[in-house]
Amino acid sequence: MTPHWPRLTALLIGLCLMGCGPSGLRPERSISSALQRSSDSRRWPSLGNRWLASIASRNGRERIELVDLRNGQPVPLPGINQSDSQPISVSVSGDGKRIALIRSRDGRTELMLYRRGVGVLQRLPVEPAGVPREVSLDGSGRLLAVQVSRKGLWDVDLIRLP
Amino acid sequence: MIVDQRGRPTVQLKDLRSGGRLPLRHLSRQQPHSSPSLSWNGRYLAVIIQRGNRRLVLIEDRLNGRAHPLRLPSGRSPVRLSLSPDGRQLAVQTADRGRWQVELLDLSELLEPDRRGGLRRSTPAEPQP
Numbered sequence: 001m002t003p004h005w006p007r008l009t010a011l012l013i014g015l016c017l018m019g020c021g022p023s024g025l026r027p028e029r030s031i032s033s034a035l036q037r038s039s040d041s042r043r044w045p046s047l048g049n050r051w052l053a054s055i056a057s058r059n060g061r062e063r064i065e066l067v068d069l070r071n072g073q074p075v076p077l078p079g080i081n082q083s084d085s086q087p088i089s090v091s092v093s094g095d096g097k098r099i100a101l102i103r104s105r106d107g108r109t110e111l112m113l114y115r116r117g118v119g120v121l122q123r124l125p126v127e128p129a130g131v132p133r134e135v136s137l138d139g140s141g142r143l144l145a146v147q148v149s150r151k152g153l154w155d156v157d158l159i160r161l162p
Numbered sequence: 163m164i165v166d167q168r169g170r171p172t173v174q175l176k177d178l179r180s181g182g183r184l185p186l187r188h189l190s191r192q193q194p195h196s197s198p199s200l201s202w203n204g205r206y207l208a209v210i211i212q213r214g215n216r217r218l219v220l221i222e223d224r225l226n227g228r229a230h231p232l233r234l235p236s237g238r239s240p241v242r243l244s245l246s247p248d249g250r251q252l253a254v255q256t257a258d259r260g261r262w263q264v265e266l267l268d269l270s271e272l273l274e275p276d277r278r279g280g281l282r283r284s285t286p287a288e289p290q291p
Contacts, residue, residue: 024272024273025235025269027265027268028251041262046253049247049248052253094246094248094278139247
């Protein structure tokens with residue numbers, strides 16, 4: 001038995017690595033750590049091809065942030081975060097130029113679209129009327145899926161954007 | 163999207179052109195499913211599933227039929243996820259000591275990119291020249 005134990009041990013380790021290890025999955029530790037350091041809490045991630053949008057909490061206040069994943073730095077989003085509104089859901093297009101969001105403001109829940117190139121935040125109508133809860137932009141930023149509550153039931157609305 | 167299938171939240175994929183439901187080979191069980199996320203051309207569908215008493219991420223490759231079940235290197239449970247449009251990165255919201263956190267994972271050694279415009283790369287049955 002004794003001469004075989006190193007081979008058996010190697011086999012067991014190999015099997016464990018194949019079966020238990022998340023092979024091919026590499027944590028991006030530097031950016032993940034930077035994200036943790038820069039906020040008290042962070043939720044609702046949405047990935048573009050080099051962009052991460054999320055809702056970050058600092059000192060009890062939540063804000064929408066867009067991080068450039070090439071350098072891990074947030075980019076300015078003038079006008080998207082307002083002192084009287086609370087973000088609920090966020091989604092970014094593949095190129096990072098459009099951000100769709102749902103926010104609560106003055107007791108109302110609003111669906112909004114932010115165009116980063118021009119710094120404009122625009123309210124999108126929900127028709128027929130309903131309460132939007134979750135938003136998802138496709139990679140091109142031209143098609144928006146919105147989960148909407150209407151009369152106690154969930155709907156998914158698709159909105160084509162110009 | 164997630165639909166209620168006999169009381170079990172289950173992911174469903176629809177073709178927006180035809181309205182038809184597309185088959186998913188690996189996602190008829192292991193409910194509840196949550197937080198579905200698609201790549202550019204719909205080649206990859208990432209979703210959170212339940213396996214035993216664990217929540218984990220499963221990515222179904224609809225081109226070659228493979229499933230990639232992923233346990234997070236941090237050991238935490240996924241709460242919400244987002245797959246990048248090209249399928250090369252995954253962002254996962256987890257909970258750690260009462261705080262929400264976002265972990266970023268590189269999938270480029272695991273998945274071929276799903277490029278805009280639908281450029282098809284190799285599959286195991288169709289090796290690259």
